[in-house]
Amino acid sequence: MKADPRQTHVALEFKHPTSFITCRFDPKGRFVFGSAHDRSVIRWELPTGAKTTLAAHDSWVGDLAFSRDGETLVTAGYDDTLMWWPVAAEAPQPARKVTAHEGWIRALAVSPDGELLASAGNDRVVKLWRMADGSFVRALEGHESHVYSLLFHPSGQSLLSGELKGTIHQWDAATGKRERSFDAKKLYTNTYAVDLGGAWSLALSPDGKHLTASGLHKTTNPLGWEHEPLILKFDWESAKLLSTHGLAKNERGLFPRARFHPDGFLIGGSNAAGFGAGAHLFFWNAEELPFHSFKMRETFFEFDLHPDGLQVAIAHQAMDPRAGSKEGMIRIVRMSAKL
């Protein structure tokens, strides 16, 4: 079935007492995982909603990644630690723990052949590990600020990493050498001595021609939420900025994540400014402004696309009861007509 963003509707909701940070579908599409503020990772079976808790980290889990066969989950903690878990076990326990970084681990990526796991975070170092046994391969050094995002090129030859100050480095995955950089400094600001912004997420178009980096810009009052969301679109060959995607004028917010649908349209999410103003999924084609949006009352930072290309999982925050649910929630919306 072909996805139709204009038909997006809520399909399932899985509640939890605390907010969620991020969420991912496993590659086989059997489960959705969400990392929660209570430091656990929650697994829900689809579509039954059978709930299992994975508890081992000593802080929030910032990202989740899977082995290519879909049998192993890796969790990246703000406690410096990577953990390997069996995806489908009845009562999962970590099969491996690796103290991988100094400080938060913010991002993970798995190479297309499934051999390598990349991790990065606040220590500014990108590290490569063997997915199968967790052994260290090499460190890629050169970032000047916290690393927010990682992406393997589908060829497997290159790894991209985006940082707080807006630089995106492209590394040779085999040698660890830096090949080139993309300038995404539009997504970074330093106002009132606060570094804010960054390349929050990276995505490559299905045809391989465009790289996007998402975040914010136009920061007049960084801590007063006075900034606008922005997605930069680069030409892959030349690394030049081609165009941008955003919202109508004066819409404030941040795009923590944007990713391409296999059909070529781009999906991004942003929380609306103002207490209780809610949040949206946005959908763009080539134009600057979205062709469709889907509004929700509860806010979120992260979402993920199901392997079927129809379902989107959204990691909602618990909110002040005056503004919405005080529970956290993984909500699954479906980009097709209601059954």
Add this chain to the structure above:
Amino acid sequence: MMDADGCGSAEHRIARRQFLGSLALGAGAAASGLGGLGWFTRPAMARHFARDQKRMIVFNLQGGLSQLESWDPKPGTDGGGPFRAIRTSVPGIHISELLPHTARQMHHLALLRSLNTKDNSHNTGPVLMATGRQPTPAASYPHIGAVVAKAFDSEDRSLPGHVRIQSGGGGRNLDAAYLGPRYASIGVTGKPPGDANPPPDLTDESARLRDDFRCRLNRRFLAGRDTAETDAYVQSYEMAKELVRQREIFDVTKESEKDQKRYGQHAFGRHCLLARRLLEAGVTFAQITHGEYDTHVLNFSVLLQMLGEFDGPFATFVSDLADRGMLDSTLVVVLSEFGRTPTLNAVGGREHQAGAWSICLGGASIVRGAVVGKTNERGSRVVEREADAGQLFHTYLRALGLRSSGHFTVGGRKMPMADPALEPIQELLA
């Protein structure tokens, strides 16, 4: 040479130690009347007097520091955030992992975890914390720096008693209220005051003659007048002369390269090192303002930066004061204008919360390693030993050896040093 004592005329001797006899708690306080140690040329002598002189430093973490990411962590609770609580040098006390260096100095410090200041406004919250009293349209009150500067003023003080160290330039501020301009803060940046070097063609003799002439004109003008405006002019001129004469005291680059490296090559590090330099030289009160802690957006990422910058230099400062024997005579306070909510907003920020928050203080007569007060599981409400800004103000004065129920006599009127309806937080006082 220019005369270090200014004109030497009586009109410059304003509001001298009239209060000390009624305020000081003991002989130590009388000794604390010593000021202006900058003129000591022998370091050992300066160190000797520096140890005895009472001083205060405030680290103002501007914007409303989250107590949950600093002094009162609640790891694992709803809204407690991602950071862990770490052990400190005092068994049983844990603070946020964002403050690892400070944690190692905890045996010099104390925590008050039960502040309810009832004011979460950026306009009035800082004033309340600085004055210990809620401002009213009819009255404004002197900031703690002005009160401390006046309480420890002396005839021979040759440096400003009330200094604000800031990035945004110098100048005088209007924070002494009825205590008068002599106790208003002067802003310094870590560089010598602007235009501090006399013109090269101005000889010492020419400068002296010019100053004598200015003083004669002053005396004639002031005959029969004694207004605040003329006081302000005279005090500003005398202070400017002293700043020029002792300009190197304000130049942090005169400190050793090793110390400059220890404190860090950024503004806050330089400000902390300058504060150490000024306190050693005899300045009574210094305040350093740091950061942007008004974290309505991305609270955790911003505090990683802000407290990451604060932690090292602050801990170095506390350690240096202890090593130099100055901590027993120096009150150290880390405050803000309010705390922040456990509930996170839609953009990962925390909102203002004045009803339950914390400060850190130490040195002088503060009990080392004390934790006073308690909040509930989430940190949204005080559940034990609630305290407010007025009680803190009393506590500061008592920690410095002053009777906080005392008063200043200003223009013949008795003005209470602190809110007379309140008392110090005894649990914090040795």
